[in-house]
Amino acid sequence: MIEFPTQSYPSLPPLKDVPIFTGFARAVLEGVSGGRVWRDGGAAHALHDYGMSLVWGEGVDHAFPALIDHLNAGAYRVRDEWLQVDPRWAHLDWDGKLRAERFHRVNFRFNRAVFESRYAAHAVPPGWTVRPLIEAAYDLSDVHVTPCAFWKDFAAFQDHGGGMMAEKDGDVGAMAFAATRFDDWLEIGIETREAFRGQGLARAVAVAMIRKCLGSGLTPVWACRQENTGSLHLAQSLGFEIEKVVPFWRLER
Template sequence: MIELERKDYHKALPLLDQVKINTMFAGVVLRQHIPGHVYVDSRENPRAFYVAHPYRMSLLFGDSGDDSFTHGLFDYITNQSAARQQMEWLQADPAGEWSRVIDSMLTSHNDSLENRGLSLEDLENKKIHRNTRVNFSFDRDAYLDAKRNFPRHEEPVVSMTKELFLAQSGSVVPRFFWRDAEHFAEKGVGYSLLQEGEVASSSFSAFITASQLEIGIETADAHRGKGYATSVCSALIDYCLERNLEPVWACRLENKGSYNLAQRLGFRPTVTLPYYRLPF
């Protein structure tokens, strides 16, 4: 695997456009809206691409026939050289052979750990884990029908300002998807529900294009189960519909909260694919 220079990121875009799953997180890296890393099989004529988003998400697509790239991929996803300092979530273009290749690597790597005398905790941390990623499509009529029965709250839902951008805490917050508050204020959008002046729940554009907006959502632990996520997501979906943007949702199947919330909001599961948690 060879790291591609940023000036050459555009070389990945034609093949990315052929990938038939949600690739918005990879697109923002390749278009240099936010910094990331891109690894390829060749600098001059790349045909295999590994795009890493700073929010620990990565996408593998393109030709799977280069042995040198495949060997480098094995070292990277198993973290043999300790190049990665954090966990990473990898998905691959389901139209190609990459999932089969990764499954083989997973088996080889995980089997090799069994005889190393690791504690159960260390063993689980060092394994590659295979989860499931779900892509959804948005059903406008289902959303509008469901919206009539959404909970009503006395707490205000307000547009996300720079100050609220900075006040967000949790694992899915806008600072992981935007360069800074200025970048978000210029290009992004979000809504927060406030409880006694504090952010209880927020929905925001994780990624946005001229035609689509991918939704990010975070609710503080103390305020879960109150319907706040439904309210802030509904505000963001209404924003999309008013501007002819397609709302986009994707999550792990194992994240039942996100999976069920999506369906309450009118999203329908359409595609499932392997989603690999890579060790560090």
């Protein structure tokens, strides 16, 4: 596999041909977020700085041995990698050849009518305020993921959709934010701090973020690991309907 500079997407296989959600890969290819890209003939591999990756292209079958060697060696890897594969090549022996654990990723489609029927009015938990996410919450140290994992700086984050947070007595309990944003859609990321779980904060900030999207003429997008039952059930309660379930693999650092 030969490494390409980011923002070299015109010379790579087109992502539009991949029948799953590929926002994080597009962010890498277009230089919106940090990451790396490799190619072997008609196959490509994009790795987002956060650890998500995608293999795609019309020549994945021909490049399969080189891809497997590249992925299993993982010399480039600084953290665990979560690999998705273009579904057109799902029949190849990924499970047999990869030194990786298999999971499943759910892609949802948003049903606005369901959301509006359920959340015409939605109360914020007592004592909490939901408001736009501020720079001090852009990179919290005690959560799994924050917006800084997806954007080069706070200004870029704000320009591409920003976020909403739940705050009480100066503490941020939960946030919903733009993870990727292209064209007329915005992928939502969500995080609740451990000390504040079980109070309905994730739902409150998610509702606020969805309303923010709709008010800007954007379609909210949600995707999560199927094994993350909390995210899965929250998405469905918000009007997101399962569109595709595809395998993906965790390649350890």
